Amino acid sequence: MLRSKCLESIYPELEDKLVVTIMGATAQELYDLGHKENFFYLQHAMGLASSIGMGIAMNLPGEKVIVLDGDGSVLMNLGTLTTMARYRPRNLVHIIFDNGSLLSTGGFDSHTTSGITNLAKMAEGAGIPNVALTRTPLEFVEAAADAFERDDLTVIVAKVEAVGPDHFGMDLKLPENAFRFERFIREKQAKKATHR
């Protein structure tokens, strides 16, 4: 299963949600599908996309927040699973693309490569109420649809090939993306408030 294809399959569903990605390949693949103002690519801060996503989800319970993460990044911030489980933001979906690799920095094996470390079981053990392990595009798209519909915290582990984009580069630097993302959220909240 290819992460780029998984992203393509959920891309239309991301329109009305707030999306936070990790740096590198995942960010590039989403950006290449077409940037939207509701996308925030957390460059550099490896491991923290889920923490940022959780903060947004807890502060904006009326928004659905999707985090697009990597196995290496999650392994760098494992406490995130326990924190998410404890506070259980019901509007948060955490998708972990497990390619068994630190692909964006040259493709070094991560701890999941050997098959010894199982992130889905770790998420379950942390107390995440809904966990799906997906290995095929159909399983992935079904798990994502269920998670987007469900009014509860969900972690999806998608086993994908260690393949990334053939180029890197965005015409959108981190500060500009951050300012615009924050403005997008503020304006969306203001619109919602006037329609109440």
Ligand SMILES: Cc1ncc(C[n+]2csc(CCOP(=O)(O)OP(=O)(O)O)c2C)c(N)n1
């Ligand atoms: C604290 C920290 N250490 C190392 C890096 C360098 N780095 C950037 S992306 C990356 C690999 C990320 O791996 P993963 O989350 O599995 O995503 P993938 O690149 O495989 O898509 C590394 C090591 C970083 N940005 N921050």
